[in-house]
Amino acid sequence: MYWIALKMLVGDRAKFLGIVTGLTFAALLIIQQGSIFCGLMLRTAAQITDITGADLWVMDPNVAFIDDVKPMLESNLYRVRGVEGVEWAVPLYKGMARAKLTTYRFRSGPRSNVFTSVLDWFSGQAEPARPPAGSTPSVERVDIIEQVILLGLDDSSMVGAPPPARILVGSLADLRKPDSIIVDRVGLRKLYPGQGWESASIEKLKAEFFRETRELEMNDRRAIIVGICEATRTFQSNPVVYTTYSRAKQYVPRERKILSFVLAKAEADQSAIEVAERIQGATGLGAKTSEQFMWMTIKYFLLYTGIPINFLTTVLLGFIVGTAIAGQTFYNFTIENIKQFGALKAMGATNLSIISMVLLQAAVVGVLGYGIGTGLGALFGWSSRNGELAFFTPWLLPVTGVAIILICVLASLISIQRVVRLEPAIVFRG
Amino acid sequence: MPEIPEAPPRHSAFAPRSDGSKVAVRIRGLCKYFGVGDQRVVALKEVDLDIFTAEMTLIVGPSGCGKTTLLSVVAGILNPDAGVVEIFGSEVSSMRDRQKTRFRARNIGFVFQQYNLLPALTAAENAAIPLVIAGWRKNPAVGRAKEILASLGMGKKVDSLPSQLSGGQQQRVAIARALSHDPKLLVCDEPTAALDHETGLTVMELLRDVAVKPDRAVAVVTHDNRVFHFGDRIAHMDDGKVIEIEDKQHDSGQDEYGAR
Ligand SMILES: Nc1ncnc2c1ncn2[C@@H]1O[C@H](COP(=O)(O)OP(=O)(O)O)[C@@H](O)[C@H]1O
Ligand SMILES: [Mg+2]
Numbered sequence: 001m002y003w004i005a006l007k008m009l010v011g012d013r014a015k016f017l018g019i020v021t022g023l024t025f026a027a028l029l030i031i032q033q034g035s036i037f038c039g040l041m042l043r044t045a046a047q048i049t050d051i052t053g054a055d056l057w058v059m060d061p062n063v064a065f066i067d068d069v070k071p072m073l074e075s076n077l078y079r080v081r082g083v084e085g086v087e088w089a090v091p092l093y094k095g096m097a098r099a100k101l102t103t104y105r106f107r108s109g110p111r112s113n114v115f116t117s118v119l120d121w122f123s124g125q126a127e128p129a130r131p132p133a134g135s136t137p138s139v140e141r142v143d144i145i146e147q148v149i150l151l152g153l154d155d156s157s158m159v160g161a162p163p164p165a166r167i168l169v170g171s172l173a174d175l176r177k178p179d180s181i182i183v184d185r186v187g188l189r190k191l192y193p194g195q196g197w198e199s200a201s202i203e204k205l206k207a208e209f210f211r212e213t214r215e216l217e218m219n220d221r222r223a224i225i226v227g228i229c230e231a232t233r234t235f236q237s238n239p240v241v242y243t244t245y246s247r248a249k250q251y252v253p254r255e256r257k258i259l260s261f262v263l264a265k266a267e268a269d270q271s272a273i274e275v276a277e278r279i280q281g282a283t284g285l286g287a288k289t290s291e292q293f294m295w296m297t298i299k300y301f302l303l304y305t306g307i308p309i310n311f312l313t314t315v316l317l318g319f320i321v322g323t324a325i326a327g328q329t330f331y332n333f334t335i336e337n338i339k340q341f342g343a344l345k346a347m348g349a350t351n352l353s354i355i356s357m358v359l360l361q362a363a364v365v366g367v368l369g370y371g372i373g374t375g376l377g378a379l380f381g382w383s384s385r386n387g388e389l390a391f392f393t394p395w396l397l398p399v400t401g402v403a404i405i406l407i408c409v410l411a412s413l414i415s416i417q418r419v420v421r422l423e424p425a426i427v428f429r430g
Numbered sequence: 431m432p433e434i435p436e437a438p439p440r441h442s443a444f445a446p447r448s449d450g451s452k453v454a455v456r457i458r459g460l461c462k463y464f465g466v467g468d469q470r471v472v473a474l475k476e477v478d479l480d481i482f483t484a485e486m487t488l489i490v491g492p493s494g495c496g497k498t499t500l501l502s503v504v505a506g507i508l509n510p511d512a513g514v515v516e517i518f519g520s521e522v523s524s525m526r527d528r529q530k531t532r533f534r535a536r537n538i539g540f541v542f543q544q545y546n547l548l549p550a551l552t553a554a555e556n557a558a559i560p561l562v563i564a565g566w567r568k569n570p571a572v573g574r575a576k577e578i579l580a581s582l583g584m585g586k587k588v589d590s591l592p593s594q595l596s597g598g599q600q601q602r603v604a605i606a607r608a609l610s611h612d613p614k615l616l617v618c619d620e621p622t623a624a625l626d627h628e629t630g631l632t633v634m635e636l637l638r639d640v641a642v643k644p645d646r647a648v649a650v651v652t653h654d655n656r657v658f659h660f661g662d663r664i665a666h667m668d669d670g671k672v673i674e675i676e677d678k679q680h681d682s683g684q685d686e687y688g689a690r
Contacts, residue, residue, distance in 0.1 A: 001563070003568050007551055008550050010550070011551070012549070012550065339546065343546040345507075345531070346534065347607075348532065348564075349531075353563075425507045425508040427540070
């Protein structure tokens with residue numbers, strides 16, 4: 001009977017492709033939405049988990065999550081160093097700075113895409129006139145002012161720096177040069193808008209971007225870009241600027257309290273949790289292990305921002321829509337073939353053999369849809385690897401597989417009960 | 431309470447008639463209703479009928495008189511509300527669904543008005559379905575189906591899809607399918623209704639010449655009076671009842687096989 005089931009399935013090419021497309025779409029939707037959700041959740045925590053070496057974070061006791069910087073007096077660094085069980089402790093500056101620079105831009109009007117055009121249309125704002133097609137684009141000089149995320153790393157140890165593999169051009173050692181900073185690749189999009197550096201190859205960056213001295217200004221002080229790194233993406237889309245702690249202090253207006261975090265390491269024979277408690281007791285500061293701080297941050301995002309919840313809704317919606325589409329297509333297929341199943345039943349095919357036929361058909365389209373869908377999902381993730389999109393998949397693959405199988409089984413169960421209850425007498429009706 | 435002796439059967443169930451043909455299907459007091467309350471339709475009202483082997487029995491009558499319903503109950507794909515259907519001594523009407531399914535697979539061949547061929551399967555594959563249901567593997571089943579198709583003059587079309595065949599050819603494939611597992615009872619519902627007259631006649635000839643065998647009964651429902659002459663026995667139905675039985679080969683004195 002199985003060969004009959006398979007022939008029935010592929011016999012009508014259009015229908016067969018329709019079902020597989022439906023399931024592919026469902027798998028793609030689940031993979032895509034799920035990956036973005038995972039990617040986003042990972043992003044929130046990545047600022048913490050990316051800092052290797054240190055296993056303790058010390059901060060103002062009222063800090064709730066990683067972007068919640070409440071500066072402390074620098075003397076706190078020495079108090080942390082004095083706590084028993086702390087092998088070392090270094091300062092970390094994390095804050096916003098205002099970067100200014102002058103660059104050039106092709107005068108081609110502001111950037112827009114489909115969405116912004118629709119937005120313009122709804123808001124009744126006419127899109128600014130573009131230069132007539134064919135006219136040579138003229139280059140204008142523009143002054144850029146951008147809020148950047150400034151990270152100041154301990155001058156000697158550089159704890160908190162991106163790992164070497166993520167430094168695309170230059171090296172950490174370059175930060176020892178005067179006025180040097182390292183900026184993140186995606187941030188180039190805002191600092192040098194419209195020039196495409198954010199998606200340029202490393203070779204091109206090395207050869208062309210650094211052909212001239214890339215200078216910017218923060219708090220009226222010069223900063224020279226000496227390297228480009230891949231920063232941990234966060235919810236904020238600001239460029240990320242790495243420099244040394246002492247220089248970071250000069251890039252922001254002078255304040256009494258300036259120390260954002262103290263990164264510390266527990267001695268080898270000490271448990272990080274105990275040392276954290278000891279720091280808390282001894283200094284009155286907040287002290288967390290990296291892991292505690294990561295969960296604290298994720299929890300904060302879950303509790304106080306709509307982002308994860310909204311995304312979770314979208315993921316669920318994707319799942320439901322995907323399920324509905326796939327289920328519906330497969331159900332329709334079975335129902336369209338109900339007369340054929342009826343004829344088989346009349347001719348003495350048992351319910352069991354008909355159920356196995358339907359299940360086999362479901363399994364085949366399920367596997368195909370899952371395969372193509374995850375393939376496309378992976379392609380999507382791969383193609384957006386350099387972009388703003390958070391995309392993280394691993395554990396979603398089996399989840400999607402299970403989901404798609406569930407969809408197929410569910411859809412086939414519904415259609416199977418139609419087939420099982422089917423009166424074979426329908427075969428005699430016109 | 432004194433036991434009431436059972437009335438002797440009017441006709442010994444499986445005693446052969448003078449020409450050796452036997453009762454294949456015995457229908458007694460068969461009733462079938464559709465719907466409930468005001469909507470209730472009485473499709474069969476106490477139908478009595480015998481169908482014999484070695485001949486073609488036509489069930490005829492106006493549209494809506496219950497022919498298809500009768501055939502469905504006889505073939506065991508519709509449960510009656512009252513009455514008995516015995517096929518070669520097995521009481522089909524009281525079988526459980528699984529038993530009935532197995533009984534159909536083994537003993538009954540179907541020919542439908544709309545052919546009901548699977549569009550994705552070739553002629554030979556379609557004709558092989560009953561063998562596959564009986565547990566044959568694909569290749570021997572299709573091989574056997576090709577032989578049968580060839581014997582029905584369809585040898586050149588074994589690999590064609592139903593959509594590549596004319597109506598008459600499709601009905602031949604359907605007949606090949608109905609006969610491939612050598613059933614004891616062949617039921618055909620309006621096999622010529624979708625065909626033009628000429629083609630209908632050849633299909634009826636085919637049924638008469640190939641399907642009718644000494645140990646097989648053939649029941650054909652039709653309302654096409656131009657094919658009535660193919661019937662050895664003709665059961666006329668109206669309004670859910672068998673009102674008259676014409677028996678061409680057996681004298682009218684034996685008209686007690688069924689109609690009341
Ligand atoms: N599934 C059904 N539900 C309700 N009524 C039915 C059903 N099948 C048949 N009938 C009714 O039973 C009667 C007999 O139908 P049918 O056996 O198809 O007649 P025929 O085949 O002689 O044209 C008709 O009145 C028809 O409307
Ligand atoms: Mg009918």
